[in-house]
Amino acid sequence: AQSVAQPEDQVNVAEGNPLTVKCTYSVSGNPYLFWYVQYPNRGLQFLLKYITGDNLVKGSYGFEAEFNKSQTSFHLKKPSALVSDSALYFCAVFSNRDDKIIFGKGTRLHILP
Protein backbone atom coordinates (compact mmCIF):
# COMPACT_ATOMS: atom_id res chain seq x y z
CA ALA A 1 0.00 0.00 0.00
CA GLN A 2 1.08 3.51 -0.74
CA SER A 3 2.24 5.51 2.26
CA VAL A 4 4.39 8.41 3.35
CA ALA A 5 5.97 8.93 6.75
CA GLN A 6 7.30 12.01 8.43
CA PRO A 7 8.87 10.56 11.56
CA GLU A 8 9.31 13.84 13.41
CA ASP A 9 6.30 15.78 14.65
CA GLN A 10 8.54 18.76 15.41
CA VAL A 11 12.04 19.89 14.53
CA ASN A 12 13.86 22.70 16.29
CA VAL A 13 16.83 24.39 14.63
CA ALA A 14 18.82 27.47 15.54
CA GLU A 15 18.76 30.27 13.02
CA GLY A 16 21.67 30.02 10.61
CA ASN A 17 22.10 26.29 11.09
CA PRO A 18 21.29 23.74 8.41
CA LEU A 19 17.91 22.07 8.66
CA THR A 20 16.55 18.71 7.59
CA VAL A 21 12.95 17.57 7.61
CA LYS A 22 12.65 13.85 7.01
CA CYS A 23 10.30 11.99 4.71
CA THR A 24 10.18 8.34 3.69
CA TYR A 25 7.71 6.74 1.35
CA SER A 26 6.36 3.48 0.07
CA VAL A 27 4.76 3.12 -3.35
CA SER A 28 4.31 0.59 -6.07
CA GLY A 29 5.76 1.92 -9.26
CA ASN A 30 7.74 5.09 -9.69
CA PRO A 31 7.17 7.76 -7.05
CA TYR A 32 6.39 11.37 -7.65
CA LEU A 33 7.38 13.29 -4.54
CA PHE A 34 6.38 16.71 -3.28
CA TRP A 35 6.99 19.09 -0.42
CA TYR A 36 4.43 21.67 0.65
CA VAL A 37 4.61 24.29 3.39
CA GLN A 38 1.82 25.78 5.47
CA TYR A 39 2.57 29.09 7.15
CA PRO A 40 0.38 30.15 10.08
CA ASN A 41 -3.11 31.19 9.01
CA ARG A 42 -2.33 30.53 5.37
CA GLY A 43 -3.02 27.82 2.84
CA LEU A 44 -0.55 25.26 1.65
CA GLN A 45 2.16 26.38 -0.74
CA PHE A 46 4.16 24.25 -3.11
CA LEU A 47 7.90 24.07 -2.37
CA LEU A 48 9.37 21.53 -4.76
CA LYS A 49 8.82 18.22 -6.47
CA TYR A 50 10.73 15.26 -7.83
CA ILE A 51 9.44 13.56 -10.94
CA THR A 52 12.53 12.29 -12.73
CA GLY A 53 16.08 13.36 -13.45
CA ASP A 54 18.56 14.74 -10.95
CA ASN A 55 18.09 13.36 -7.47
CA LEU A 56 18.73 16.78 -5.93
CA VAL A 57 15.79 19.06 -6.48
CA LYS A 58 15.89 22.77 -5.76
CA GLY A 59 12.76 24.66 -4.84
CA SER A 60 11.35 27.86 -3.42
CA TYR A 61 12.82 29.89 -0.54
CA GLY A 62 16.22 28.17 -0.81
CA PHE A 63 14.91 24.72 0.00
CA GLU A 64 16.11 21.56 -1.67
CA ALA A 65 15.38 17.87 -1.35
CA GLU A 66 17.26 14.76 -2.27
CA PHE A 67 15.56 11.72 -3.72
CA ASN A 68 17.21 8.55 -2.44
CA LYS A 69 15.73 5.50 -4.12
CA SER A 70 17.60 2.92 -2.08
CA GLN A 71 16.48 4.47 1.19
CA THR A 72 13.05 5.47 -0.18
CA SER A 73 13.55 8.92 1.26
CA PHE A 74 12.97 12.48 0.14
CA HIS A 75 14.33 14.65 2.95
CA LEU A 76 13.86 18.40 2.78
CA LYS A 77 16.95 20.50 3.46
CA LYS A 78 18.15 24.05 3.68
CA PRO A 79 21.76 25.10 4.31
CA SER A 80 20.97 28.03 6.59
CA ALA A 81 17.64 28.33 8.41
CA LEU A 82 15.70 31.55 8.83
CA VAL A 83 13.19 32.34 11.56
CA SER A 84 10.66 32.92 8.76
CA ASP A 85 11.01 29.25 7.78
CA SER A 86 9.04 28.31 10.87
CA ALA A 87 5.95 26.54 9.55
CA LEU A 88 4.29 23.17 9.01
CA TYR A 89 5.84 21.06 6.26
CA PHE A 90 4.10 18.27 4.40
CA CYS A 91 5.65 15.59 2.27
CA ALA A 92 3.46 13.93 -0.36
CA VAL A 93 3.83 10.99 -2.71
CA PHE A 94 1.94 9.98 -5.80
CA SER A 95 2.12 6.73 -7.66
CA ASN A 96 0.67 6.45 -11.12
CA ARG A 97 0.00 2.80 -10.40
CA ASP A 98 -2.18 3.57 -7.38
CA ASP A 99 -3.44 6.81 -8.95
CA LYS A 100 -3.69 8.63 -5.66
CA ILE A 101 -1.69 11.24 -3.78
CA ILE A 102 -0.94 10.71 -0.11
CA PHE A 103 0.27 13.35 2.33
CA GLY A 104 2.31 12.82 5.46
CA LYS A 105 1.11 14.04 8.84
CA GLY A 106 3.35 17.06 8.68
CA THR A 107 6.40 18.25 10.60
CA ARG A 108 6.35 21.48 12.51
CA LEU A 109 9.60 23.34 12.04
CA HIS A 110 10.67 25.85 14.68
CA ILE A 111 13.60 28.09 13.87
CA LEU A 112 14.98 29.59 17.03
CA PRO A 113 16.44 33.10 16.87
Place this chain on the structure above:
Amino acid sequence: GAGVSQSPSNKVTEKGKDVELRCDPISGHTALYWYRQSLGQGLEFLIYFQGNSAPDKSGLPSDRFSAERTGGSVSTLTIQRTQQEDSAVYLCASSLSSLAGATDTQYFGPGTRLTVL
Protein backbone atom coordinates in the same frame (compact mmCIF):
# COMPACT_ATOMS: atom_id res chain seq x y z
CA GLY B 1 -3.98 36.27 -11.22
CA ALA B 2 -6.27 35.16 -8.45
CA GLY B 3 -5.48 32.00 -6.58
CA VAL B 4 -7.79 29.33 -5.29
CA SER B 5 -10.51 30.77 -3.11
CA GLN B 6 -12.77 29.04 -0.64
CA SER B 7 -15.84 30.12 1.21
CA PRO B 8 -16.79 30.45 3.92
CA SER B 9 -13.49 30.79 5.74
CA ASN B 10 -15.13 29.65 8.95
CA LYS B 11 -18.31 27.72 9.54
CA VAL B 12 -19.82 26.78 12.87
CA THR B 13 -22.80 24.49 12.74
CA GLU B 14 -24.85 22.29 14.99
CA LYS B 15 -24.66 18.55 14.90
CA GLY B 16 -27.12 17.12 12.41
CA LYS B 17 -27.22 20.15 10.13
CA ASP B 18 -26.06 20.12 6.52
CA VAL B 19 -23.21 22.32 5.34
CA GLU B 20 -21.95 23.31 1.93
CA LEU B 21 -18.38 24.39 1.27
CA ARG B 22 -17.36 26.16 -1.88
CA CYS B 23 -14.16 26.20 -3.90
CA ASP B 24 -13.26 28.47 -6.79
CA PRO B 25 -10.19 27.08 -8.57
CA ILE B 26 -7.65 28.99 -10.56
CA SER B 27 -9.06 29.86 -13.96
CA GLY B 28 -8.05 27.29 -16.56
CA HIS B 29 -7.23 24.55 -14.07
CA THR B 30 -9.07 21.40 -15.05
CA ALA B 31 -8.22 19.38 -11.95
CA LEU B 32 -9.68 20.14 -8.55
CA TYR B 33 -9.04 18.35 -5.25
CA TRP B 34 -10.62 18.33 -1.83
CA TYR B 35 -8.66 17.46 1.31
CA ARG B 36 -9.40 17.43 5.00
CA GLN B 37 -6.93 18.39 7.68
CA SER B 38 -7.91 17.35 11.16
CA LEU B 39 -6.12 18.48 14.29
CA GLY B 40 -2.90 16.52 14.65
CA GLN B 41 -3.46 14.69 11.39
CA GLY B 42 -1.97 15.03 7.97
CA LEU B 43 -3.92 15.90 4.94
CA GLU B 44 -6.57 13.39 4.06
CA PHE B 45 -7.44 13.13 0.40
CA LEU B 46 -11.19 13.20 -0.17
CA ILE B 47 -11.95 13.49 -3.87
CA TYR B 48 -10.66 14.91 -7.10
CA PHE B 49 -12.30 16.15 -10.27
CA GLN B 50 -11.08 16.13 -13.81
CA GLY B 51 -13.37 18.62 -15.41
CA ASN B 52 -16.81 17.89 -14.01
CA SER B 53 -16.27 14.21 -13.39
CA ALA B 54 -14.85 12.63 -10.27
CA PRO B 55 -12.79 9.55 -11.18
CA ASP B 56 -11.83 8.90 -7.60
CA LYS B 57 -14.34 9.24 -4.78
CA SER B 58 -12.76 6.62 -2.59
CA GLY B 59 -11.48 9.13 -0.07
CA LEU B 60 -14.91 10.36 0.95
CA PRO B 61 -15.27 9.19 4.57
CA SER B 62 -18.96 8.32 4.43
CA ASP B 63 -22.07 8.63 2.31
CA ARG B 64 -22.87 11.86 4.15
CA PHE B 65 -20.15 13.47 2.06
CA SER B 66 -20.71 14.43 -1.55
CA ALA B 67 -19.13 16.82 -3.99
CA GLU B 68 -19.96 18.23 -7.35
CA ARG B 69 -18.38 20.48 -9.88
CA THR B 70 -20.18 22.40 -12.55
CA GLY B 71 -18.90 24.09 -15.67
CA GLY B 72 -15.43 22.76 -14.99
CA SER B 73 -14.98 25.48 -12.43
CA VAL B 74 -16.65 25.94 -9.05
CA SER B 75 -16.94 22.92 -6.78
CA THR B 76 -19.06 22.38 -3.69
CA LEU B 77 -18.44 19.85 -0.96
CA THR B 78 -21.60 18.99 0.95
CA ILE B 79 -21.69 17.29 4.31
CA GLN B 80 -25.10 16.07 5.40
CA ARG B 81 -26.14 15.46 9.00
CA THR B 82 -22.83 16.77 10.30
CA GLN B 83 -21.13 15.03 13.20
CA GLN B 84 -18.57 16.38 15.62
CA GLU B 85 -15.87 14.27 14.03
CA ASP B 86 -16.41 16.23 10.82
CA SER B 87 -14.76 19.23 12.48
CA ALA B 88 -11.64 20.00 10.49
CA VAL B 89 -10.15 22.36 7.97
CA TYR B 90 -11.29 21.51 4.47
CA LEU B 91 -8.78 22.43 1.81
CA CYS B 92 -9.33 22.73 -1.89
CA ALA B 93 -6.59 22.68 -4.49
CA SER B 94 -6.45 22.95 -8.24
CA SER B 95 -3.92 22.08 -10.90
CA LEU B 96 -3.66 22.37 -14.64
CA SER B 97 -4.50 18.75 -15.32
CA SER B 98 -5.65 15.58 -13.67
CA LEU B 99 -3.78 12.99 -11.70
CA ALA B 100 -2.85 11.43 -14.98
CA GLY B 101 -0.49 14.34 -14.99
CA ALA B 102 -0.04 14.40 -11.27
CA THR B 103 3.27 16.06 -11.73
CA ASP B 104 1.34 19.30 -12.03
CA THR B 105 1.71 21.49 -8.99
CA GLN B 106 -1.38 21.78 -6.85
CA TYR B 107 -2.28 25.23 -5.65
CA PHE B 108 -4.17 25.32 -2.40
CA GLY B 109 -6.87 27.59 -1.15
CA PRO B 110 -6.89 29.00 2.39
CA GLY B 111 -9.34 26.38 3.59
CA THR B 112 -12.65 26.39 5.39
CA ARG B 113 -12.54 25.71 9.10
CA LEU B 114 -15.61 23.70 10.03
CA THR B 115 -16.65 23.37 13.64
CA VAL B 116 -19.54 21.08 14.50
CA LEU B 117 -20.94 21.69 17.96
